[in-house]
Amino acid sequence: MSLIVQKYGGTSVGSIDKIKAVAGRVIEYHEEGNQMVIVLSAMAGQTDGLIGLAGEVVDEPDPRELDVLISTGEQVSVALLAMAIKSMGHDACSLLGFQAAIYTDDSYGRARVHNIETERIKKELEKGRIVTVAGFQGLDDHGDITTLGRGGSDTTAVALAAALNADVCEIFTDVDGVYTTDPNICPKARKMDVISYDEMLEMASLGAKVLMIRSVEFAKKYNVPIHVRSTFSKERGTMVVAETKDMEKVLVSGVAYSKDEARITIRKVPDKPGIASRIFEPVFKARILVDMIIQNTSEDGLTDLTFTVAKSDFYKTMELLRGVAQEIGAEKVLGDENIAKVSIIGVGMRSHAGVAKKMFGALAKEGINITMISTSEIKISCIVEEKYTELAVRVLHEVFGLDDEE
Amino acid sequence: MSLIVQKYGGTSVGSIDKIKAVAGRVIEYHEEGNQMVIVLSAMAGQTDGLIGLAGEVVDEPDPRELDVLISTGEQVSVALLAMAIKSMGHDACSLLGFQAAIYTDDSYGRARVHNIETERIKKELEKGRIVTVAGFQGLDDHGDITTLGRGGSDTTAVALAAALNADVCEIFTDVDGVYTTDPNICPKARKMDVISYDEMLEMASLGAKVLMIRSVEFAKKYNVPIHVRSTFSKERGTMVVAETKDMEKVLVSGVAYSKDEARITIRKVPDKPGIASRIFEPVFKARILVDMIIQNTSEDGLTDLTFTVAKSDFYKTMELLRGVAQEIGAEKVLGDENIAKVSIIGVGMRSHAGVAKKMFGALAKEGINITMISTSEIKISCIVEEKYTELAVRVLHEVFGLDDEE
Numbered sequence: 119m120s121l122i123v124q125k126y127g128g129t130s131v132g133s134i135d136k137i138k139a140v141a142g143r144v145i146e147y148h149e150e151g152n153q154m155v156i157v158l159s160a161m162a163g164q165t166d167g168l169i170g171l172a173g174e175v176v177d178e179p180d181p182r183e184l185d186v187l188i189s190t191g192e193q194v195s196v197a198l199l200a201m202a203i204k205s206m207g208h209d210a211c212s213l214l215g216f217q218a219a220i221y222t223d224d225s226y227g228r229a230r231v232h233n234i235e236t237e238r239i240k241k242e243l244e245k246g247r248i249v250t251v252a253g254f255q256g257l258d259d260h261g262d263i264t265t266l267g268r269g270g271s272d273t274t275a276v277a278l279a280a281a282l283n284a285d286v287c288e289i290f291t292d293v294d295g296v297y298t299t300d301p302n303i304c305p306k307a308r309k310m311d312v313i314s315y316d317e318m319l320e321m322a323s324l325g326a327k328v329l330m331i332r333s334v335e336f337a338k339k340y341n342v343p344i345h346v347r348s349t350f351s352k353e354r355g356t357m358v359v360a361e362t363k364d365m366e367k368v369l370v371s372g373v374a375y376s377k378d379e380a381r382i383t384i385r386k387v388p389d390k391p392g393i394a395s396r397i398f399e400p401v402f403k404a405r406i407l408v409d410m411i412i413q414n415t416s417e418d419g420l421t422d423l424t425f426t427v428a429k430s431d432f433y434k435t436m437e438l439l440r441g442v443a444q445e446i447g448a449e450k451v452l453g454d455e456n457i458a459k460v461s462i463i464g465v466g467m468r469s470h471a472g473v474a475k476k477m478f479g480a481l482a483k484e485g486i487n488i489t490m491i492s493t494s495e496i497k498i499s500c501i502v503e504e505k506y507t508e509l510a511v512r513v514l515h516e517v518f519g520l521d522d523e524e
Numbered sequence: 525m526s527l528i529v530q531k532y533g534g535t536s537v538g539s540i541d542k543i544k545a546v547a548g549r550v551i552e553y554h555e556e557g558n559q560m561v562i563v564l565s566a567m568a569g570q571t572d573g574l575i576g577l578a579g580e581v582v583d584e585p586d587p588r589e590l591d592v593l594i595s596t597g598e599q600v601s602v603a604l605l606a607m608a609i610k611s612m613g614h615d616a617c618s619l620l621g622f623q624a625a626i627y628t629d630d631s632y633g634r635a636r637v638h639n640i641e642t643e644r645i646k647k648e649l650e651k652g653r654i655v656t657v658a659g660f661q662g663l664d665d666h667g668d669i670t671t672l673g674r675g676g677s678d679t680t681a682v683a684l685a686a687a688l689n690a691d692v693c694e695i696f697t698d699v700d701g702v703y704t705t706d707p708n709i710c711p712k713a714r715k716m717d718v719i720s721y722d723e724m725l726e727m728a729s730l731g732a733k734v735l736m737i738r739s740v741e742f743a744k745k746y747n748v749p750i751h752v753r754s755t756f757s758k759e760r761g762t763m764v765v766a767e768t769k770d771m772e773k774v775l776v777s778g779v780a781y782s783k784d785e786a787r788i789t790i791r792k793v794p795d796k797p798g799i800a801s802r803i804f805e806p807v808f809k810a811r812i813l814v815d816m817i818i819q820n821t822s823e824d825g826l827t828d829l830t831f832t833v834a835k836s837d838f839y840k841t842m843e844l845l846r847g848v849a850q851e852i853g854a855e856k857v858l859g860d861e862n863i864a865k866v867s868i869i870g871v872g873m874r875s876h877a878g879v880a881k882k883m884f885g886a887l888a889k890e891g892i893n894i895t896m897i898s899t900s901e902i903k904i905s906c907i908v909e910e911k912y913t914e915l916a917v918r919v920l921h922e923v924f925g926l927d928d929e930e
Contacts, residue, residue, distance in 0.1 A: 138581070168600070171540070171600070171604065172603075172604065176607055180607050183606045186606075187607075193593070193595075194596055198581055198589075200589045201578060201585045201589045201590070201593075205586075210589075211588075238667070261623055261644070262623070
């Protein structure tokens with residue numbers, strides 16, 4: 119008998135018929151003798167609908183109350199799934215964040231799970247029940263409802279799998295696994311059988327939307343194997359697991375991209391110690407995430423500072439920076455929204471040289487100019503003009519031998 | 525400084541604009557120095573929508589899960605109201621059943637409040653916050669969500685007012701008070717300034733839909749004054765309070781009616797001891813509520829037994845009774861759905877004779893035949909043909925001097 123945690127996303131429970139289909143699937147596992155804990159997202163569109171409702175009340179809704187509001191989405195799906203399972207003759211029981219004892223900090227809208235008390239879930243499992251658990255939500259130390267941020271149900275599932283010491287955490291989604299790159303722009307993308315936590319983290323943070331980053335961090339920390347697979351088929355998907363020796367044989371495992379990038383340059387900044395922190399202070403204060411930062415070599419005591427932010431933060435950041443530039447006597451602030459980030463990822467890079475050279479060469483051959491570069495142990499990212507994104511992805515996918523040759 | 529509990533029903537919070545209007549109204553009270561606890565129903569239509577969703581999953585949804593599902597309606601309204609209040613510069617905090625510590629038994633769908641721990645609410649009030657509390661929902665001893673049945677938010681409000689020892693419990697609704705009868709069928713109906721708990725109980729159980737019966741029982745038990753008034757005006761409504769000497773001076777306070785009645789007769793039942801309980805056993809087992817019961821005098825050892833049930837229970841009861849009739853050797857089962865109950869209510873009846881005679885005479889004068897009668901200390905109910913309902917109400921309203929003479 120295995121203990122299996124499964125998570126179904128919003129599109130997988132997007133209608134009553136789909137919920138019934140999930141119920142049928144869960145029951146099959148249960149009849150094979152497995153203990154089942156099912157984590158659900160809100161039905162597709164629900165969360166956005168609720169956020170829209172709050173937006174009609176006030177432009178910036180109170181974060182605590184917003185969490186009370188949007189956590190109803192998952193409450194609806196777990197109740198409906200439990201009803202469906204019971205109507206098919208199996209016992210089931212829904213649990214919300216406060217009942218499943220999923221405790222978090224009090225950062226409303228992006229809370230972090232700090233512990234789970236599993237007594238209640240275990241008691242229900244021991245009664246032979248299939249337990250449906252509301253994803254995305256928890257309870258803070260004040261006894262208030264929190265939510266974990268977009269895609270938070272993935273984290274709920276992985277955290278529960280860790281706390282329950284489950285045999286596997288299966289993430290059901292509308293794609294059939296993790297791909298070497300986005301199949302929508304590269305038809306030769308291949309489904310990966312296996313990927314390491316670290317690679318998945320890079321893939322996720324670089325724009326692949328299969329798993330929420332925090333859920334992968336959690337899985338890595340507690341060594342929970344994740345199986346990413348399709349709700350609509352029985353095919354094996356992709357296993358996300360701890361790194362193995364075999365993985366290092368592959369130079370590059372995947373190509374990721376993100377168009378949600380904008381670049382800002384402050385020209386001719388007087389180059390004094392502490393100037394960078396002076397420039398970024400208002401940006402960090404506004405909770406804007408800065409990704410890549412480049413400071414050019416100083417000429418005549420003046421330097422150029424370039425960095426990237428998410429497109430949605432572009433205008434606010436430009437505004438903040440114009441103020442700063444004036445104060446510190448910089449020449450001007452330039453912005454560019456028409457950029458994208460293209461990255462190659464692979465644990466094999468650690469032990470192989472020449473990967474960067476091969477990447478830059480391949481892009482250059484197609485006339486794609488690289489304006490910024492950042493690297494880590496297992497990834498290289500390049501900023502290119504946005505219009506070259508698809509081409510760059512396909513070129514890199516081919517040159518690193520990822521193309522499906524079938 | 526007073527502590528005021530207010531309850532706003534579904535139509536009062538039926539849109540974002542209405543929620544903002546409620547916020548404005550609540551803030552006025554708060555600015556006058558009152559501590560405010562606001563109980564809300566779900567936005568109009570929400571609960572029915574959720575029940576419909578459950579109905580798509582299965583004809584008879586699991587009661588526990590149905591409560592998890594439908595309790596989201598109130599969760600949405602309290603979050604939105606708290607947001608609206610905060611956006612207007614006042615501090616607010618929403619609390620759900622489990623947070624407000626409203627404990628009930630585990631009769632899902634019709635749970636009864638058994639106690640409320642007020643620490644959390646008091647803590648929030650002491651911080652100067654307006655507290656919005658989800659009506660209709662509570663938590664049972666297993667830590668599971670329960671709901672209190674249709675109109676349960678009234679009970680939440682009264683129970684909170686009792687537990688908090690509030691100065692008054694104001695029930696805001698889409699009518700401006702309790703009327704001597706339904707103004708839709710009797711244009712001369714008058715708004716009452718005051719009504720006793722017992723009269724209100726009779727009015728409510730006899731078809732006047734202003735307050736949920738259980739909330740009035742609760743108010744009577746803990747002597748909580750209820751002020752029933754309109755969300756859309758500032759006029760005084762009707763006070764529901766303990767009986768006073770003055771009230772007895774009025775013979776009849778109101779006229780109620782219900783068309784939700786059906787009559788069933790079992791003809792020629794062998795009249796043996798225990799036969800009535802034999803007949804009603806399957807009906808009670810099916811949780812069908814029997815209202816009036818009449819057993820005719822026995823002739824030749826045979827008797828006729830007549831009783832009324834709600835229209836919605838009519839077919840099921842007929843089916844059950846046909847089975848019983850065969851078993852016990854009764855002649856046949858007759859049914860009639862075209863009946864209504866018309867009642868007069870008043871604490872004055874206790875000390876005045878001749879009320880019944882006056883009632884029967886007034887109906888007879890209009891050619892309205894009475895087929896069943898039941899009485900209590902403070903009410904007399906007659907079953908009449910359904911088509912005479914409106915006429916009977918108007919006649920009784922006039923004859924007992926309730927008509928508005930303005």
